[in-house]
Each structure stands twice: as C-alpha cells, then as structure tokens.
Amino acid sequence: xxxxxxxxxxxxxxxxxxxxxxxxxxxxxxxxxxxxxxxxxxxxxxxxxxxxxxxxxxxxxxxxxxxxxxxxxxxxxxxxxxxxxxxxxxxxxxxxxxxxxxxxxxxxxxxxxxxxxxxxxxxxxxxxxxxxxxxxxxxxxxxxxxxxxxxxxxxxxxx
Amino acid sequence: xxxxxxxxxxxxxxxxxxxxxxxxxxxxxxxxxxxxxxxxxxxxxxxxxxxxxxxxxxxxxxxxxxxxxxxxxxxxxxxxxxxxxxxxxxxxxxxxxxxxxxxxxxxxxxxxxxxxxxxxxxxxxxxxxxxxxxxxxxxxxxxxxxxxxxxxxxxx
Numbered sequence: 001x002x003x004x005x006x007x008x009x010x011x012x013x014x015x016x017x018x019x020x021x022x023x024x025x026x027x028x029x030x031x032x033x034x035x036x037x038x039x040x041x042x043x044x045x046x047x048x049x050x051x052x053x054x055x056x057x058x059x060x061x062x063x064x065x066x067x068x069x070x071x072x073x074x075x076x077x078x079x080x081x082x083x084x085x086x087x088x089x090x091x092x093x094x095x096x097x098x099x100x101x102x103x104x105x106x107x108x109x110x111x112x113x114x115x116x117x118x119x120x121x122x123x124x125x126x127x128x129x130x131x132x133x134x135x136x137x138x139x140x141x142x143x144x145x146x147x148x149x150x151x152x153x154x155x156x157x158x159x
Numbered sequence: 160x161x162x163x164x165x166x167x168x169x170x171x172x173x174x175x176x177x178x179x180x181x182x183x184x185x186x187x188x189x190x191x192x193x194x195x196x197x198x199x200x201x202x203x204x205x206x207x208x209x210x211x212x213x214x215x216x217x218x219x220x221x222x223x224x225x226x227x228x229x230x231x232x233x234x235x236x237x238x239x240x241x242x243x244x245x246x247x248x249x250x251x252x253x254x255x256x257x258x259x260x261x262x263x264x265x266x267x268x269x270x271x272x273x274x275x276x277x278x279x280x281x282x283x284x285x286x287x288x289x290x291x292x293x294x295x296x297x298x299x300x301x302x303x304x305x306x307x308x309x310x311x312x313x314x315x
Binding site for chain 1: 198278306
C-alpha cells in the first residue's frame with residue numbers, strides 16, 4: 001500500500017515537473033520598440049494618417065510588475081509637413097502574465113486603467129532560475145479603430 | 160588639522176565618484192542593426208516615406224568607429240518598385256558624453272556632427288558595454304524631423 005502511494009506521488013511529481021513554468025522577467029532590461037500604424041480611409045477622405053514611431057528605455061521587472069521608462073518619438077506616417085516627429089518621455093507600471101508551455105508564449109500586459117493587451121513573446125537566454133536574458137515581443141493592437149491597425153515589436157535585453 | 164582631514168576625506172570620497180562617472184566604453188566589433196522610418200510628406204518632393212533596414216558592422220577603436228555593411232529599403236509609396244540595397248563604408252570620429260543612460264554619442268567632426276541618444280548596458284568589469292541602443296531623428300532640407308532611426312549594437 002505504501003509502495004502504491006509512493007508511486008502515485010512520484011507520478012504526480014513527475015507530471016508537475018513536466019508542466020514547466022513559463023520564463024519570467026526579473027531585474028533591469030534595455031528596451032526598444034518599433035510601432036507602425038496603418039493609414040486608413042481614402043486619399044480624398046482619410047480617417048487617419050497612420051503613425052510611425054520608435055522608443056528606447058529601460059524596463060524594470062519586480063514580481064508581476066513591469067515599470068517602463070524612456071523616450072518615444074513618433075509622427076503621422078502621412079503628413080503635409082506640419083507634424084514632424086515629436087519626442088516625449090514615458091513612465092508607467094503595468095502588470096504582466098505569461099501563459100503557454102513553449103516559445104512563443106502569450107503575454108498579457110495590463111495598464112493601470114485596467115485595459116489589457118495580449119502579444120506573442122519569445123523568451124531566450126533563460127537562466128536556471130527561469131529568468132529571461134533576452135525577449136522579443138510582437139503583436140498587433142488598435143489605436144482607436146474597431147480592428148487592429150497597428151503592429152509593434154519590442155526587444156528586451158537584460159543588463 | 161580637522162580641516163585638513165576633512166579636506167582629505169572629501170577628496171578621497173570624491174575620487175571614486177569621479178571615476179565611476181566616466182561613461183562605459185564601446186570597444187571592438189559590434190553588429191549594428193535597426194530600422195529607419197520616414198514620413199511621407201503629402202504634396203512635397205522632400206519625403207517619400209523611406210523605409211530602411213540596416214545590417215552593419217561597427218569597429219570601435221581609439222576615438223574612431225569604422226562602419227561597413229549595407230541597408231535594404233525603399234519608398235513607402237512609389238510609381239515603380241524601388242527597393243534596393245545600399246552599401247555603406249567609412250571611418251568617423253566619435254565620442255560618448257554624459258553620466259548616466261541615456262548618454263550622448265557624437266559622430267563626426269565639428270561643425271559636421273550628428274548626435275545620438277545612447278543607452279549602454281551589459282557593462283563588464285573593464286567598463287566595456289556589450290550592448291547598446293541608439294535613438295535619433297533626422298531632418299529634411301526644410302529642417303523638419305521627418306525620420307526616426309534606431310540602431311542596436313551587440314558586441315561579438
């Protein structure tokens with residue numbers, strides 16, 4: 001009987017062991033970001049002029065919190081020359097959750113206002129503690145339209 | 160005596176602070192890649208919405224950087240396909256200034272210089288940064304910032 005229990009426990013442990021936890025962020029990362037949003041409408045009646053932008057900064061991971069600080073510069077993709085690139089700073093803490101069992105995982109970022117967005121994420125250079133040294137995040141989102149009209153790619157490199 | 164000791168202590172305390180304020184260095188060979196995105200200026204010939212992806216090699220040594228490689232790109236809008244590859248090669252003076260991220264990297268010799276915002280990381284015990292990121296804008300002939308350019312540098 002004892003032997004059967006021990007076997008069952010071993011099987012449970014083995015099962016738990018095979019369901020490896022997803023990698024995580026920890027510490028400080030250099031962060032870069034490229035975003036491109038489609039221009040929509042017609043030439044005669046544009047509904048928006050699209051957007052191109054790039055960002056650079058630092059992401060500090062602490063538990064489930066990711067704090068982003070840095071600089072972003074963006075401008076309309078189409079413009080008559082009156083709206084050149086503007087540079088602004090950002091600082092925001094979001095929470096994150098990773099699901100999946102292998103690359104690419106799914107990451108959900110939730111802003112302080114409760115709005116969340118889901119992206120694909122690839123974790124590389126994962127150490128024995130499950131902390132990623134390099135990560136690439138890719139996905140689409142909407143900047144106000146009903147459907148997604150923007151794409152983004154972010155790269156995180158651990159310090 | 161007390162004053163002298165205080166002055167000596169202050170000097171000793173200040174020394175490490177000055178030493179640690181020196182920016183990390185870029186030394187050796189780095190792969191340099193990244194996109195450049197430019198606005199399409201409506202009703203103007205000064206911008207056609209250029210998109211370029213760069214893959215370069217940068218060798219840093221004694222105040223100069225030798226850059227070689229190529230970029231591939233084309234116009235966002237064109238009457239005929241114009242995607243192509245452009246090779247780049249040259250050696251240019253550079254310096255890094257600042258006390259913390261983002262540092263400033265200045266390329267060229269005055270008055271023909273260009274400044275980049277520079278983020279340095281993965282700094283080893285010798286003060287060499289193994290990873291760097293730049294972000295800058297570019298202007299057209301009218302002085303408008305019509306392009307954004309980011310480059311990632313990774314040491315071999």
